[in-house]
Amino acid sequence: MQIYKAHILFTRERTQFEVIPNGYIAVDDGKITGVYNQLPASLAGQPVTDFGDKLLIPAMNDIHVHAPQYRNLGIAMDLELLPWLDNYTFPEESKYSDTAYAERMYRRFVHDLWLNGTMRTAAFATIHFDSTRLLMDLFKEAGMGARIGKVDMNRNCPKALTETIEEAVANNEALIAEYAKPNALVSPIITPRFVPSCSPELLTVCGELAHKYNLPVQSHLSENRNEIAWVQQLEPESHHYGDAYNRYGLFGDTPTVMAHCVWTDGEELAMMRDKQVMIAHCPSSNFNLASGLAPVRRFLNEGIPVGLGSDISGGNHLSIFRTMVYAIQTSKIRYCQDKSLPFLTLPEIFWIATKSGGRLFGKVGSFEQGYEFDALVINDHELNHDNYNLLHRLERFIYLGDDRHIEHRFCRGREIAEPKITK
């Protein structure tokens, strides 16, 4: 049993913060047993870790990110999607056949997630078995949660980034055998890159693997209009892009997260609602790649689950706090152009980043009883130069703060030390 004292802020409901000044959280075996204004008699005499005037908030979840694009973060941002993929993304991912290179970059990637307070991550790796294993082991070594996808792809990409159907099945099954354990902190997720990269045969086996092993699925959906037209050519019998996944059992039969959905509408939107397919909203990437403004208010109105993704290196930073700001700004520009969709408020986007996105990892992202204790201690002393109230302190940290203000990080009840990098 651990008890932590601090100013506690989290979002039980979407529309408002719970604020407990000088509150207590009791944690047992990694799970929250209670949140209190005052310590109850039953806990009297237990040792308390007192964080004083600091803020205690749920840790961040990043539900869409490309780990092997870490080196490309913040470069070549003047290119459009196709030359960017051909000249930067695919050549970089090809390097991950070299596990020494992979280790150097993946250690930095895991370190920087930690730095930014992201304790749970759904990541695309590459097609390579060995470096994907390595990435999973680095998350385990750090003690941080992850769903890691060995990427499956076999068309419209360089030869070096393809494999046979048999290799794809064998490599996925080997990872599943090693990592798909009940309650595992780090586990596999079936990851067809996106329809244009995967032949019908490959999509078929991806769907079969997801069903056979009851594994979650992640991919990309309706990111830009050219891509949607291309998918329609490649899968002419599908009613919409989402249907092209659904025909292969990859659209909500098991827990599924689809990145972007900027242009999702009509039947696709209805299918996502009916099958509860989660959307990874990646606003920074949607700006940088000129993809557009995803209609998150509509997703919420429909009851479609939504979380946030940094989507590096389409996104230009790993901070989910900065992603929150971009998500609000995206919704404000949509609102400016169409007043029927109110913009997202701070509690709403905080709830999306924590409790809503956290569903991909179990009971993660809230401080309610029974949730895993994933938390950040925010030391905002520098930002709080004029006695701001607690909600304004949190807002200032989100809008102005950075990794310098994150003082402690917890995942599943354990404090997470700084992961090692190699020079």
Place this chain on the structure above:
Amino acid sequence: MQIYKAHILFTRERTQFEVIPNGYIAVDDGKITGVYNQLPASLAGQPVTDFGDKLLIPAMNDIHVHAPQYRNLGIAMDLELLPWLDNYTFPEESKYSDTAYAERMYRRFVHDLWLNGTMRTAAFATIHFDSTRLLMDLFKEAGMGARIGKVDMNRNCPKALTETIEEAVANNEALIAEYAKPNALVSPIITPRFVPSCSPELLTVCGELAHKYNLPVQSHLSENRNEIAWVQQLEPESHHYGDAYNRYGLFGDTPTVMAHCVWTDGEELAMMRDKQVMIAHCPSSNFNLASGLAPVRRFLNEGIPVGLGSDISGGNHLSIFRTMVYAIQTSKIRYCQDKSLPFLTLPEIFWIATKSGGRLFGKVGSFEQGYEFDALVINDHELNHDNYNLLHRLERFIYLGDDRHIEHRFCRGREIAEPKITK
């Protein structure tokens, strides 16, 4: 004479960077006398300050910012413009009748501009004479350049933030007498807040002051559609919002900078081109206040001068580097919605932030001969973990970096020490 050695990057032209690896800049009496690949014989034997593997770039110019909104940075971002003004902005500005409060906040404001590498600033102060003087003196004390506007306003705002016409003239003339000196680093700029805040009589005297003393002018223009409709009601004889300033001699008769111009079009656009009125593009603020996406590509095509403004606390940060990223992202969303307007590239936005915006302050913002030496030394060692080329290093600093990577700051040839704050 000082000589500095580093990797030199700047934008002489809008469309490309000048890149001089291990280059030299010679500075005499605050002005650049030459930039060299190799030190010429005439300078042989002179002492050289060698910054080694670091980047040397022009310092930033912020051409639209509200100094007294510093305390409100990053709070109340869920409000729309009118309740935000009434509940946060105006009450905060009213506090600046107290010079002790003003000093505490203005010292932090100047400090944080310094921290973020902004060496020249065009700022709105408040209506208050004493605290405006104080702000000017704090910039002088720091050694950083500024055009400071005592704000003029007398309608549609709290009584505490109004003054009589006679007071407005007397206070402006007192500041002009004290600070409007040739080549002064800190000097006044005539600042009617915006048309809705200024009676015709006040706009008349603002125009007269600008003409009489040949002073520059700053204000707000066409930020959002409700505001434009309101101005049309208030000034029914004007052909457009810009014309409402022009009728009072406040639109390009002297150097003029207008913030936002999100909705500027047609005759207003043509008048800005013909009278070379500079636009302060404030993309962060235009997101946060749901104002819209300013058409910067059109401004450039028309030959209208453009610079960047942080516009705190509508903007949520003081970093002009982050403002560059938001400006590119704004242009990408416009491009996504209208492919006839190509998005801004990195050299273009760098040129806008430095050489173009710098025109408001004289020969500032480039490393060409005769320009004042305003510069930053960027230590991007942490960001350069894999031998990136110099252009990618600059791009990564702009997209990923922050004040931690700015190691030295120069304004008009002097290295600027960290300004003092009061607790």
